[in-house]
Amino acid sequence: MSAIPKNKSDIILRAALEQFAENGFHSSPVSQLANIAGVGVGSIYRYFKDKDELIHAVFAMVDTALQKGMDTPSDSSLSDQQQFIQLITNLIHYLNAHPWDFKFLEQYYSSPYSIQTKRATFSDEDSTEPVNPFVKFFSGGSRGTIKELPLSLYLAMIFGPATFLLRNSLSGLVTIDDELIQQTAEASWNAIKL
Amino acid sequence: MSAIPKNKSDIILRAALEQFAENGFHSSPVSQLANIAGVGVGSIYRYFKDKDELIHAVFAMVDTALQKGMDTPSDSSLSDQQQFIQLITNLIHYLNAHPWDFKFLEQYYSSPYSIQTKRATFSDEDSTEPVNPFVKFFSGGSRGTIKELPLSLYLAMIFGPATFLLRNSLSGLVTIDDELIQQTAEASWNAIKL
Amino acid sequence: MSAIPKNKSDIILRAALEQFAENGFHSSPVSQLANIAGVGVGSIYRYFKDKDELIHAVFAMVDTALQKGMDTPSDSSLSDQQQFIQLITNLIHYLNAHPWDFKFLEQYYSSPYSIQTKRATFSDEDSTEPVNPFVKFFSGGSRGTIKELPLSLYLAMIFGPATFLLRNSLSGLVTIDDELIQQTAEASWNAIKL
Amino acid sequence: MSAIPKNKSDIILRAALEQFAENGFHSSPVSQLANIAGVGVGSIYRYFKDKDELIHAVFAMVDTALQKGMDTPSDSSLSDQQQFIQLITNLIHYLNAHPWDFKFLEQYYSSPYSIQTKRATFSDEDSTEPVNPFVKFFSGGSRGTIKELPLSLYLAMIFGPATFLLRNSLSGLVTIDDELIQQTAEASWNAIKL
DNA sequence: GATGAATGAGACTTCATTCAT
DNA sequence: AATGAATGAAGTCTCATTCAT
DSSP states (O other), X not given: OOOOOOSXXXXXXXXXXXXXXXXXXXXXXXXXXXXXHTSOHXXXXXXXXXXXXXXXXXXXXXXXXXXHHHOOOOOTTSOXXXXXXXXXXXXXXXXHHOHHHHHHHHHHHTSTXXXXXXXXXXXXXXXXXXXXXXXXXXXXXXXXXXXXXXXXXXHHHHHHXXXXXXXXXXXXXXXXXXXXXXXXXXXXXXXXXX | OXXXXXXXXXXXXXXXXXXXXXXXXXXXXXXHHHHHHTSOHHHHHHHSSSHHHHHHHHHHHHHHHHHHHHOOOOOTTSOHHHHHHHHHHHHHHHHHHOHHHHHHHHXXXXXXXXXXXXXXXXXXXXXXXOOOHHHHHHTSOOOSSBOOOOHHHHHHHHHHHHHHHHHHHHTTSOOOOHHHHHHHHHHHHHHHBO | OOOOOOSHHHHHHHHHHHHHHHHOXXXXXXHXXXXXXXXXXXXXXXXXXXXXXXXXXXXXXXXXXXXXXXXXXXXXXXXXXXXXXXXXXXXXXXXXXXXXXXXXXXXHHTSTHHHHSOOOSSOOSSOOSOOXXXXXXXXXXXXXXXXXXXXXXXXXXXXXXXXXXXXXXXXXXXXXXXXXXXXXXXXXXXXHBO | OOOOOOSHHHHHHHHHHHHHHHHOGGGOOHHHHXXXXXXXXXXXXXXXXXXXXXXXXXXXXXXXHHHHHHOOOOOTTSOHHHHHHHHHHHHHHHHHHOHHHHHHHHHHHTSTHHHHSOOOSSOOSSOOSOOOHHHHHXXXXXXXXXXXXXXXXXXXXXHHHHHHHHHHHHTTSOOXXXXXXXXXXXXXXXXXXX
């Protein structure tokens, strides 16, 4: 799935993602990252100023891939409901298929690191691509199919449940299958539809 | 609000909660916890085997308080919808009023520590009290007012959005007021009602 | 001669002085200092914030001892010449007897560290004790026995030759004995006397 | 003044001198020297076995230039005093005009490196050129104008004060002008004249 | 001959834990 | 019981040196 990385910088990023996801930032010594990546410790510092910069770079990689993974060629023949459900389905599918990405993001967002990064989730004023596809979806002007609610609440009803399920899936408390995904997407839709 | 702790063990737990919430586990040296708590480093090790045990103990304290904070004397004169909305309102109110608790839980759940803890959220087989009030709510047998969905999805539609909003509230991206809480509770209800 | 240090801080300072004098700052790893001092590495960091602070502390210790070692109870029955020669004799004697102190000072002054320290050699405006005894000597108002020269030149004719000889003594190029000290002191006097 | 170096070896030596003088040996990574010199790191190791050898080579370059800078075509029409004062004036002028050379020498002499180098200052037995012009001056047999003193003391009264002033000049504590140089040279002469 | 990416030994520093008082 | 000085394992990062291109 993920293309095999060929340049050293990507090899390091992949190894770091794996380690951070499994062990957390603070239980992943740089020396261990180097081992997994199959490079010398010093090489990591050739490509990244310090461990912090590496963490942010992993985030950028994962975030970009996620935006791409969620996106769907906009099909105007689909109803709002169908489009919306498609997006949520994509989101859960992608993160369920990429548990390292999900684990990494969870840690990243609940750490001091995320504070330094300006999240462009809510507005795309200053953002170049990638733009969150859900924001795109909702910013299409008022529709007759959706309740009038704050953007933050739309997003909460989408990412919240999905995140909760994925977390429990990783804990082994829940098994995510297509039926559950479908039910989740519909529930989210019901939460905000008129 | 929080009762003033009187015995040394509680004093330590409170100080630890504050530090962990503000600085994270790995930026909270035991010596600093001792300072804040106003006790010697050695004393912490009298009450807790090591730092890990302290972290788990803080979790237990916070988790218990949260269950209590959410609970409401079950009032059978209220409709299902009213009860449900009351529960969510309580949840968000409590965590919004106790940001340290919320921050701590976020870190705890997205860290390797939570893996070691067996969460008794979904079943109460082995659990002594406290039991999640929402689990109590849903386990009351089938009702005519709620869709037939997996328990995990019910919980996802409750905790997911609430958590998402609280997170953004702490980041300063969103301000949680009573109207938003009401809207959220209703949206969650709409997601699962028949 | 040097009292045997009893508290840990002094033990560390002594060990550091020895190592720095012999090997230089950069060839004296903190771990080695700890070995010589007979303490754990961590202990050094209990008493000194970091290696830099330790270096400055060693300087303070050496500098203070030197001022004391140079000083002589001012004896007004002695002529200017006798007083002056006494001071230089003390200076060379002291540093010759304490080669570590001399080597340390040489390194310290020709390193970036000394820039951070405000040397109070030239003025004692802001300085509390100790004050350089030579400065005291020259600041006693104009005398009829000494040429009118800039203070910096007085000091140059005192410390310059002494330093040069001590350096060569350490290299083994010269042997400093009482006769040489006497000759040096007289030459310095001749350089500035009327 | 300094001829523009044309061969790679000289370019490296110049760059190293500058860096060492400004930042010290240990804050001048070889990679940085390479940058300044505009050559690859590897090239430095083609011309110099290791960093130590480079340091010694810079010393040799600086030392040679200094000897040349101090020298004056011996003019037998001048008195001893005039010749002597001329030599000191040259010395201070040269080092004041070449602060990098002076800073480098200071560091070199007060570092463990200088121990490895056998200085040929005092005797020219084993020395090929250059020979210290002052040694030449004093070895001209006994004169009726100068006190009978050890060679090392002559040198101490010359280099000592000059060095001291230059050091303070670099620290900004003293400004060296022609008057001060003249006064210094005269004081040195007074120190040793009959 | 020249280059600079790659390496890893080793430096500095932090902090969980112990134990004598 | 309580304390906090002492410890050293372990983590982050630098940089002299090598070697394939």
